[in-house]
């Protein structure tokens with residue numbers, strides 16, 4: 733079990749989020765596999781929409797370069 737991270741979105745307590753680092757090679761795998769459609773491609777990079785993310789870890793698990801990380 734990971735320790736709880738500080739909530740970074742107001743009003744949503746005790747929730748983890750994932751984010752995508754600059755190591756991303758833009759393969760799009762995470763977008764295909766995210767069960768909540770929480771990963772979008774805008775401004776020439778992939779972003780995780782924190783409000784939609786349910787902290788399942790799928791993106792982190794499948795990312796070939798380890799670019800999707802928990803906060």
Ligand code: SF4
Pocket residue numbers: 752755756757758759760761762763778791794795796797798799800
């Ligand atoms: Fe980027 Fe990893 Fe997602 Fe591929 S799976 S788009 S490398 S974050």
Ligand code: SF4
Pocket residue numbers: 750765766767768769770771780784785786787788789790791792
């Ligand atoms: Fe989607 Fe799960 Fe990654 Fe959140 S942790 S962005 S819900 S695949």
